[in-house]
Structure formats: C-alpha cells, structure tokens
Amino acid sequence: MSPVDTKTQILDVAQDLIQRLGVNGMSYQDISDRVGIRKASVHSHFPKKDDLLLALVERYSDRFLRIVDSIVASDDGPEVKLRRYCGLFEATLSSGNQDKTCLSTMLGAETLTLSASLVEDVWGFCEANEQRLATMLEQGRQEGSFHFSGEVQAMAALMFETLQGGMLLARVRGGATGFHQTIGQLLQLVKG
Amino acid sequence: MSPVDTKTQILDVAQDLIQRLGVNGMSYQDISDRVGIRKASVHSHFPKKDDLLLALVERYSDRFLRIVDSIVASDDGPEVKLRRYCGLFEATLSSGNQDKTCLSTMLGAETLTLSASLVEDVWGFCEANEQRLATMLEQGRQEGSFHFSGEVQAMAALMFETLQGGMLLARVRGGATGFHQTIGQLLQLVKG
DNA sequence: GTCTATATAGAGATAGAC
DNA sequence: GTCTATCTCTATATAGAC
Numbered sequence: 303m304s305p306v307d308t309k310t311q312i313l314d315v316a317q318d319l320i321q322r323l324g325v326n327g328m329s330y331q332d333i334s335d336r337v338g339i340r341k342a343s344v345h346s347h348f349p350k351k352d353d354l355l356l357a358l359v360e361r362y363s364d365r366f367l368r369i370v371d372s373i374v375a376s377d378d379g380p381e382v383k384l385r386r387y388c389g390l391f392e393a394t395l396s397s398g399n400q401d402k403t404c405l406s407t408m409l410g411a412e413t414l415t416l417s418a419s420l421v422e423d424v425w426g427f428c429e430a431n432e433q434r435l436a437t438m439l440e441q442g443r444q445e446g447s448f449h450f451s452g453e454v455q456a457m458a459a460l461m462f463e464t465l466q467g468g469m470l471l472a473r474v475r476g477g478a479t480g481f482h483q484t485i486g487q488l489l490q491l492v493k494g
Numbered sequence: 495m496s497p498v499d500t501k502t503q504i505l506d507v508a509q510d511l512i513q514r515l516g517v518n519g520m521s522y523q524d525i526s527d528r529v530g531i532r533k534a535s536v537h538s539h540f541p542k543k544d545d546l547l548l549a550l551v552e553r554y555s556d557r558f559l560r561i562v563d564s565i566v567a568s569d570d571g572p573e574v575k576l577r578r579y580c581g582l583f584e585a586t587l588s589s590g591n592q593d594k595t596c597l598s599t600m601l602g603a604e605t606l607t608l609s610a611s612l613v614e615d616v617w618g619f620c621e622a623n624e625q626r627l628a629t630m631l632e633q634g635r636q637e638g639s640f641h642f643s644g645e646v647q648a649m650a651a652l653m654f655e656t657l658q659g660g661m662l663l664a665r666v667r668g669g670a671t672g673f674h675q676t677i678g679q680l681l682q683l684v685k686g
Numbered sequence: 687g688t689c690t691a692t693a694t695a696g697a698g699a700t701a702g703a704c
Numbered sequence: 705g706t707c708t709a710t711c712t713c714t715a716t717a718t719a720g721a722c
Contacts, residue, residue, distance in 0.1 A: 322606050323606050323607050324516070324604055326516060327518045327604060329697060330698070330699090331696075331697080331698095339706070339707090340706065340707060342708080342709090343705065343706050343707075345700080347705085349699080350699080351698070351699095401605075403603070407659075407662065408603055410663060411516060411595070411602075411662055412519060413593075413662075414515050415519040421666060424666055425666050428663060428666055450683065451683065452678075453679075456678070459672055459675065459679075460660075460676050460679045462659075462663070463656050463659035463662075463663050464652060464656040465659065466662055467599075467655035467656055467659025467660070467662070468652075468655040468659070470602040470603055470605075470655075471651075471654070471655050471658065473602065473605045474602045474620055483648050483651065484651055484655055486648070487644045487651075487652045490643045490644045491642065491643065491644070494686075500687080521715060522715080523714075523715080531688070532688065532689060533717090534689070534690080534691090534717090534718085535688050535689075537716085538687060538688075539687085541717080541718090542717080543717095
C-alpha cells in the first residue's frame with residue numbers, strides 16, 4: 303500500500319475536478335490520467351460514476367461538518383464562530399488548483415442530471431449546514447451580539463445561500479475579493 | 495417563415511435545457527429532438543456550440559435587463575421595486591418546465607468549462623444586475639425606507655449572490671418555499 | 687435551410703488475462 | 705488491483721445532395 307492508497311487518490315482527484323469543472327465536465331479518463339492508472343482501474347474501485355459521487359459526497363460532508371462542529375463547540379464568541387465558518391468557504395475557493403466551489407454548490411447546479419439518492423445526500427449536507435448556522439445565530443442573539451431581524455432559521459438559510467452564490471460569482475469575476483467583501487457585509491447584517 | 499422561426503425555436507429550447515440541465519448536461523441532439531429538426535440543421539444556424547451560447551446569453555441578458563430597467567424606472571417605491579426585482583427570479587424558477595435557474599447561475603457553475611468571451615458576457619450580466627440593485631438600494635436609503643448597514647455596492651452584490659445561491663438550493667430542496675422565505679428575509683434586512 | 691451520411695473523438699462501462 | 709482490449713453510445717462537427 304502506497305502512502306496514499308489508490309482509492310483515496312481517486313477520490314481526491316475526482317473531488318478537485320468536480321469542484322472546478324462539475325460532474326458533467328469531468329470524466330473517468332481525466333481521473334485516471336491524473337492518478338496515473340488506467341480508466342478500467344478506476345471502474346474497479348467505483349464501478350459506476352454514481353458510486354464514486356456518493357462516496358465523495360459522504361466523505362466531503364463528514365469532513366466538512368466535523369470541522370464545522372468543532373467551530374460550533376469551541377469557546378469562541380458567536381461572531382468569531384461565524385467568521386471562522388465563512389472562512390471555510392473562502393479557503394475552499396483558494397485551495398489547491400484554485401477556483402473551487404463548495405461541492406454542494408456544483409452538485410446543486412447539476413441537480414437535475416444526478417441520481418435521486420445523490421441529490422438527497424447533497425440536500426442533507428445543506429440542511430446540516432443551515433442547522434449549524436442557526437445554532438451560532440441563536441447563540442449570538444441570546445448573548446446580545448446579534449441583532450438581525452427575522453427568524454433565525456430564515457437567516458441561517460439566507461447565509462448559506464449567499465455563501466453558495468458568492469462562490470459561483472467569485473469564479474465569474476475571476477477573483478475572491480468580492481466574495482470576501484460579501485462575507486464582511488453578511489456579518490455586518492447579522493450584527494444589525 | 496413559421497409563426498416562430500427555427501432560429502428562435504432553437505434558442506428557446508436551448509435556453510430551457512441549459513437553465514435546467516446546464517451546458518454540459520445538454521446536447522445538439524436534445525435540441526433537435528425537441529424542435530423537430532435534424533442535428534445538422536441546428537449546426538447550420540449555430541455552427542459551434544459556443545456560437546449558440548453567446549447568442550443565448552446576449553438575448554437573455556438584453557431581455558432580462560430590459561425588464562429590470564423598466565422596474566427601476568417605474569414610479570414604485572424602492573421596496574416595491576426590490577420585491578418586483580426578486581420576483582423575476584421566483585418567476586424563473588417556476589416557469590415552463592419548472593426547476594430553472596437563472597442562466598447566469600448555471601453558466602457561473604460551469605465557468606471553468608466555458609470560453610473566455612462567454613464568461614465575460616456572463617460577468618457583464620452579473621455586473622449590470624448589481625448596478626441596478628445598487629441604484630434601487632440607494633434610492634431607498636435616500637428616501638429613508640432602507641436602513642441596512644454597510645456600503646450600497648456591497649449590499650447589492652450580496653443580494654445578487656443570495657438570489658443566485660437561493661435558486662440553486664431551491665432545486666436541491668425540491669421546492670420554491672425556502673427561496674420565497676429567503677427573499678422575505680433579504681427585504682427585511684434591507685429595511686433594517 | 688434542411689436533409690442524409692459520415693468523420694472523429696470521447697463518454698461510461700465490461701470481459702478476461704496477468 | 706491493474707492491465708489490454710473492446711463494446712456501445714453519444715458528443716461535436718462537417719460534406720454535400722436536394
């Protein structure tokens with residue numbers, strides 16, 4: 303077994319490709335080229351593309367939510383927590399080969415071309431994020447540092463949607479400056 | 495010439511397919527099937543896929559911004575203007591075969607697989623929308639009905655990003671209820 | 687402008703040898 | 705697990721007849 307086993311390498315490469323090009327903009331050939339194996343070998347690990355995608359979303363969701371939960375559970379104040387949470391998306395955008403969106407952003411765009419179970423998993427990831435956001439917003443309200451109007455749940459959903467849309471637009475604009483500005487604006491709105 | 499000429503039919507069908515499935519989820523075959531002509535005939539109108547896409551974005555942008563400008567120029571109050579503007583995106587989501595995103599949302603996701611000139615046109619569309627939003631927000635501030643904190647330009651960008659992200663998420667959720675709620679929340683934040 | 691026919695390339699996927 | 709080889713389908717695109 304190499305330092306990183308092939309299955310992991312396949313997932314790593316696939317994730318990078320999908321976050322940048324989308325599911326329908328990437329192929330098994332692209333994966334095998336980068337991993338340095340043959341297309342058939344990729345199929346032996348993930349027979350169908352949907353198998354790969356399901357495994358990928360599960361891994362991505364677990365990893366991401368684990369980090370989010372560590373932020374929520376930390377003893378930072380609510381505002382710092384929100385900043386750190388938003389920072390995860392900024393980090394995604396600039397990581398690796400650059401210009402990556404959140405996996406759920408890309409799969410969200412391609413929803414109508416994906417299997418029902420995959421969409422369900424993406425939905426679960428989004429729901430989980432909104433729940434974590436709602437928790438942080440609730441903490442800030444009770445603590446007295448957040449003063450936004452409207453329901454906590456609605457504000458959480460809005461924040462997640464803004465982050466998703468912001469990542470898309472950052473790539474169209476060709477830079478992360480606008481996305482950074484949006485996050486600043488978002489936090490200002492939350493503080494009220 | 496039929497009541498609707500073929501070139502227009504091609505653009506109509508292509509737009510519907512792309513707004514739902516994306517550029518990379520749709521083909522010339524799909525278009526020709528629905529228009530009722532042969533694939534080669536589609537190529538005679540738009541030799542390369544990029545020709546079709548450029549024509550499509552131009553038409554979409556012109557039409558959409560024309561409606562937006564009529565809203566901006568109307569004698570409605572700033573809040574009604576914003577509501578009407580957001581209503582355009584809600585209408586898109588529910589129109590025709592349902593589950594459509596804004597064209598720029600879909601092309602934004604696929605940015606890294608598209609030609610530079612096409613991305614530039616998408617960028618222009620987004621910029622134009624943010625400008626119109628900034629105008630409406632500025633009017634509301636001067637009139638005294640909007641009290642959000644932060645720069646007008648930053649708030650305009652945030653609004654557009656939220657609408658784009660909201661359309662994506664609406665499809666993942668399988669309904670427009672959440673998107674409608676988000677627009678309500680957005681307007682509440684603007685009023686401050 | 688639309689058609690038939692075709693070129694070329696790439697997709698996802700499987701069989702079977704090593 | 706990885707390979708070669710192959711299957712089948714579909715993609716974009718063009719040539720040339722009607």
